[in-house]
Amino acid sequence: MAPCGQPRNHAGRPPRARLTGGRWGRIAFVALDPKDVAARRAARAAWPIAVYKLGSEPSDDLSDVTTAAERVAMMAELAESAWRLAGRPMPVYDRRTIPGRVLRPGSARSDDDDS
16 A cells, blocks of 8 residues: 555556656655644645535536625636736736727627637
């Protein structure tokens, strides 16, 4: 049996990682301080977990359980995280100069349109 916390793949072996130059190698196991393991386990115990039967999951539509202001705040947090992750500065502009376009129902969209 693997030591507690050691990563394993679906076959029970340590995962492989592609190294530079296209070679494959093993990921080294990093021993965790037992105090850290206990603290992380305690923190995970407080995670909000819900179990649903397959097909009985609640809708992704949050409009019944959140306000518009709460949903905008969630989106703002996601957008800020995405800009930080991309390593780019957050754009700064006022509402009048926000880039955008109007897409009317039935109008043709360009090939590069993701909406």
